[in-house]
Amino acid sequence: MRKILILFISITSLVTAQKNNISVEQIWDGTFRTERMNSLNSMNGDFYTLLNFNRETQSTTIDKFSYATLEKVETIVDSKNLSDLKYFESHSFNNNETKLILGVDSEPIYRRSSLGVFYAYDIASKSLQLIDEEKIQEPTFSPDSKKVAYGKNNNIFIKNLETNEITQVTVDGLKNSIINGICDWVYEEEFSFVKAFEWSNDSKNIAFLRFDETEVPTFSMDITGKELYPTQQVFKYPKAGEKNAIVTLHLFNVDTNKTANINLGAYEYIPRIKWTNDSNILCATTLNRHQNDLKLHFINATDNSSKIVLNETDKAYIDINDNLTFLKDNSFIWTSEQDGFNHIYYYSKEGKLINQVTKGNWEVTNFYGINEATKTVFYQSVEDGSINRTLYSIKLNGENKKRLSKSSGTNRASFSKNLNYFINTFSDANTPPVYTLHNGNGDQLKEVLNNNKLSSELESYKLSKKEFFTLTTQNGQFNTWMIKPANFDATKKYPLFMTQYSGPGSQSVSNSWNSANDYWYQHLAQQGYIVVCVDGRGTGFKGADFKKVTYKELGKYEVMDQIDAAKELGKLTYIDANEIGIWGWSYGGFMSSNCLFKGDDVFKMAIAVAPVSSWRFYDSVYTERYMQTPQENPSGYDDNSPINYADNLKGNFLLVHGSGDDNVHVQNTMRLSNALIEANKPFDQAIYPDRTHGIYRGKNTRLHLYNKMTKFIQKNLGEKETKLELLKN
Numbered sequence: 001m002r003k004i005l006i007l008f009i010s011i012t013s014l015v016t017a018q019k020n021n022i023s024v025e026q027i028w029d030g031t032f033r034t035e036r037m038n039s040l041n042s043m044n045g046d047f048y049t050l051l052n053f054n055r056e057t058q059s060t061t062i063d064k065f066s067y068a069t070l071e072k073v074e075t076i077v078d079s080k081n082l083s084d085l086k087y088f089e090s091h092s093f094n095n096n097e098t099k100l101i102l103g104v105d106s107e108p109i110y111r112r113s114s115l116g117v118f119y120a121y122d123i124a125s126k127s128l129q130l131i132d133e134e135k136i137q138e139p140t141f142s143p144d145s146k147k148v149a150y151g152k153n154n155n156i157f158i159k160n161l162e163t164n165e166i167t168q169v170t171v172d173g174l175k176n177s178i179i180n181g182i183c184d185w186v187y188e189e190e191f192s193f194v195k196a197f198e199w200s201n202d203s204k205n206i207a208f209l210r211f212d213e214t215e216v217p218t219f220s221m222d223i224t225g226k227e228l229y230p231t232q233q234v235f236k237y238p239k240a241g242e243k244n245a246i247v248t249l250h251l252f253n254v255d256t257n258k259t260a261n262i263n264l265g266a267y268e269y270i271p272r273i274k275w276t277n278d279s280n281i282l283c284a285t286t287l288n289r290h291q292n293d294l295k296l297h298f299i300n301a302t303d304n305s306s307k308i309v310l311n312e313t314d315k316a317y318i319d320i321n322d323n324l325t326f327l328k329d330n331s332f333i334w335t336s337e338q339d340g341f342n343h344i345y346y347y348s349k350e351g352k353l354i355n356q357v358t359k360g361n362w363e364v365t366n367f368y369g370i371n372e373a374t375k376t377v378f379y380q381s382v383e384d385g386s387i388n389r390t391l392y393s394i395k396l397n398g399e400n401k402k403r404l405s406k407s408s409g410t411n412r413a414s415f416s417k418n419l420n421y422f423i424n425t426f427s428d429a430n431t432p433p434v435y436t437l438h439n440g441n442g443d444q445l446k447e448v449l450n451n452n453k454l455s456s457e458l459e460s461y462k463l464s465k466k467e468f469f470t471l472t473t474q475n476g477q478f479n480t481w482m483i484k485p486a487n488f489d490a491t492k493k494y495p496l497f498m499t500q501y502s503g504p505g506s507q508s509v510s511n512s513w514n515s516a517n518d519y520w521y522q523h524l525a526q527q528g529y530i531v532v533c534v535d536g537r538g539t540g541f542k543g544a545d546f547k548k549v550t551y552k553e554l555g556k557y558e559v560m561d562q563i564d565a566a567k568e569l570g571k572l573t574y575i576d577a578n579e580i581g582i583w584g585w586s587y588g589g590f591m592s593s594n595c596l597f598k599g600d601d602v603f604k605m606a607i608a609v610a611p612v613s614s615w616r617f618y619d620s621v622y623t624e625r626y627m628q629t630p631q632e633n634p635s636g637y638d639d640n641s642p643i644n645y646a647d648n649l650k651g652n653f654l655l656v657h658g659s660g661d662d663n664v665h666v667q668n669t670m671r672l673s674n675a676l677i678e679a680n681k682p683f684d685q686a687i688y689p690d691r692t693h694g695i696y697r698g699k700n701t702r703l704h705l706y707n708k709m710t711k712f713i714q715k716n717l718g719e720k721e722t723k724l725e726l727l728k729n
Contacts, residue, residue: 019462019486021526024710027519028703032458034432034451034513042417044097047073051091054080060087062100067421070437070448076100077121084128085119094141098123101131101139101148110185110662111693113137113194120148120161131159132166137182138195142203147254149181149197149206156181156197156208158254169206169252169259176218176236179211184245186238187211189663190621191271191320202279205251205301209270212246221660224689235662240616240623240637241630244268249284251301260304264297269621271320276330283324291317291625296324296351309351312336316544316551317625319505323367333357333377335367337544344377346396357398363541365389366412370396371419371440378419378440384408386541387468387479387511391424393442404442410512423448427513429466429481431455462486464525466518468511471534473564475557479509480565483521483531488574494530495579495718496569497521502558503587504626505540505547508533520706528718532569536561552633554615554626555594555640562591563599570602581717583607583709586664586693589656590642593672596653597645605652605716607709610664610693613672614641617665646675652716653683656705658691684712 026032039051046067053060059080064073077100079087090103100121107115115135119128131139137151148159154173159166170180181197188194197208219237222230238244247270249262264270267286274283282299284306296310312318314337323344325333330349335342342364344357357377358364366380366389375396384390391405391413405411409428416422420440427433432451436444464483471480485494499521501508514522521531537557538550550557562582570577580603584592589611596606615623615637616630630637638644653676657669666687676683686708688695696702 018460020460021462022519022523024520024523024706025703027516027523027706032454032514032519034454035449036433037423037435037449039091040414040423041091041093042415043093044417046416046418046420048414048416048423049076049091053087058087060089062091067416067423067437070446076123077102077126081126082121082128084130088119090116092141094145095143096145099141099145101141102128103139105135107135110188112188112192113182118150120159129161129164132157138197140195140197140199142199143201144203147203149199151180151182151195151197154179154182156206156252158206167257169208170210176234177212177214179213179245181208181210183209184211184213184216185235185662186244186619186621187247187269187271190619190625191269193272196273198273198275198282200275200279200282200301201277204254204279205282206254207249207251207273207275207282207284207299209273210248210250212248215243216245217242219665221662221665223660233660233662237662237665238620240618240620240627242620244289244620249273249299251282251299251304253301262299262304262306264306265295267295272322272324274324274326276326276332277328278330281330283326285320285324287318287320289624290628291621294318309349310334310347312338314338316548325367325370327370327372333367333370335364340544342544344379355396355398357394357396358401359398361543362386363543365541368413368415368422369419376419376440378404378413378415378422380411380413382541385511387507387509389510389512391422391442393440402442404438406442406444408511410510421445428511429468429513432513461522462526463522464488468509471565471568473561473568475561475564476537478537478561478565479535481509481533483525485525485528485530490574492574493576493579494528494574495581496566496575497524497529497531497713497717498562498566498569498580498582499531499533499588500535500562500582500584500591501586501588502536502538502562502584502591504538504550504554506587507535507540509535516702520710523710524713527714529713530575532565534562534565536565550626552627552636553640554636555590558591559594559598559640562595563602566595566599566602576719579604579718581605581607581713583609584611585609587612593642593653593655594640594645596651597642597648600648600650603651605654605713607654607656607712609656609705609709610658610661610695611642611655611668611672612664613643613668614638616641617668617671643672643675646672646681647679649676649679649681649683652712653681654686654709654712655683656686656688656695656709658688658693658695660690661693663693 041049061078062076088102088104092101102119103116105117118131118139139148139150156169172178183196213236216236216238220232220234251260268289269287272285280301284297286295292314294312295308297306299306323335334345346354362383364381368378370377389410391411394401412425413422434450435448464486467482470477582592582595589608592606593608596603657666659666
């Protein structure tokens, strides 16, 4: 019996020993990439398209599929059949899906914006028509499909596809001065849209925003490049408290070629414009500078008159989303936190509240649409726990709520346009994405795609389970996950490495499949580290009060919570309270810097990547939403700036930034570095030339960065026993 037991133990040890470690190289070479459905686009009726690339023919296709059968119905276009276009990178349909705009030679500008060469493709005749000789932005079919409007050189143009005639709508566009129809930097980044023009449903009018950036301060960055002399990137960037672009709303009438200026009263921002189902009525959203007074305006295109149909205020701020949905009679769906949690509301076309559709101490996280025939609303929420996402339907009157997704984890839906079907993407911490087809009642019809192959491949790796729990500190209860080494021994003490982002309304603790960073955390766990993530106060999906407690004090309560969390975790018998590190990127880098400086008795080391070092350096829209202006709230800015606590540094600190970061400027790292130098504090620094906020462009960039961070952790966190474990691996 003893021999059998010894043999069993030996075999088990052998199996464990044969498990592979995850290398940093594998994280970034695509080894753990999941399969997905490329560019799924819901079509009219019960169909969808996918953009596919054929490696054998080096051609691009748009393939049409049936929601009901998942079978391919046809290939709508294949670039191998187009003599003038060997491939294309993007596509968009006209309203009746008889034409396409195909894009190629995309050239990125900022996070969401790009330039490209675009063609109009007629599906019936298989003819290709170049829209403009130059690179353009955001080409959009008119609803009658006869024209395409687009942005070029800060102006708006219209191409008549029938006559090839081009009409220039605006003429005053000028770089770093006037922009027509395309968002400025701060709108694109913080209000999350690029195209600032919209066709009316009858194709008679184009509503557009005009940005006068003349008095916005200019920011410049040196671009190292590859030539003998570097160049400069110069653009308008309104920092907190500085002048914003003056944004105005205009209506261009296609028939008369005349433009009208629309008076919206007093406001600072126009974060959304959208035509209603009445072709004559445009809806414009305005915000004051504090972003706590929102108005919905209905503008009549006949006489250009405007009236306010909804006015919402908040003691802190109001988030902007894309959930505004008009029904056939111009009544509308709106989502709001007005009862303390984000919910769905139904208003008449006059702006009178008809009813609150969803209610409860939980958040609606996505609104998918309404089937007007059945008066059924489809949405996603955290009713199944704030780390999960679940799909539901409910009647417009708030009755007959039904859960559509069965598994607890993260469920995301792609609905057919008529809402008869949806493809659900499900994952959790242990299940890579699975795509399944459902009808509108939630019944699963069949599986579309799974990542079983990846699951099987991962069985050969030394992976640890991500454990979810609630961590209690003196200031609350917080969602937390923990990854322990696969060979975890509760009698040993392990160094702790904390990860977080912590920004307003964000979430890092979610029951979803691995990101690239999760594989990195597994890599660290293999080497003897316990990795933990805690979502403290200010993060999202637990109600407005939990999220907005950080108002006017970014970096105060969030830092307090990370420090307290580290102290509580340090009390666990298997964690070495003297060996705790933390890291973060962007807002997370702001946090990790503050945690090391303010929690100098708790944290031994920190890594800050692309951090904000003072909110005085960041943009107006984001910063003032949470902080008001520096002129109004100087202490909120300065009492929580890592720069002002540089002399507290005791531990080891790695500061990383891309010199081409147009978002969080490298100025942040340079000013923090200077403060550390003046305080005579040693620290490590890495500057990635010309890399933007994501630090990813260029050969081996991410690999280099993660190798650097890994070695820094190995050197500065963990006692001798851990370092010996690292050497073994």
